[in-house]
Amino acid sequence: EACRQMSSPENILNKVQANEEEERLNRELELTTKERNELTERLLYVTGGSMSTSPYFRPNPFYENLKIKEKEVMSLLHNLDTKNTEHREKFQELKKEINFYR
Secondary structure, three states: OOOOOOOOHHHHHHHHHHHHHHHHHHHHHHHHHHHHHHHHHHHHHHOOOOHHHOOOOOOOHHHHHHHHHHHHHHHHHHHHHHHHHHHHHHHHHHHHHHHHOO
16 A cells, blocks of 8 residues: 655645745845845945946046046156156266365
8 A cells, every 4th residue: 555645735835835935035135136236336436446337437538538648647757757856866966076076
């Protein structure tokens, strides 16, 4: 005699309720994750993080060119400052040498 175990209506109801609760929690998790991602993107945008990944960022070619020019100018300024310092040091050495031979 084979023993068959039949699911009682109470067990079936519990499984249905459990499945419904699981689906509800999955939907809630998806919405929460989506909201978190959107807020993270907005935070990055507002704080100056990776703006290019933000949905609010539209690249402006004039701005991009300006940023490139700024880097070039800042580099040139740094080089001029370095050369100025080198020339001042050389000038001081030459002054000492002139004073030595007087």
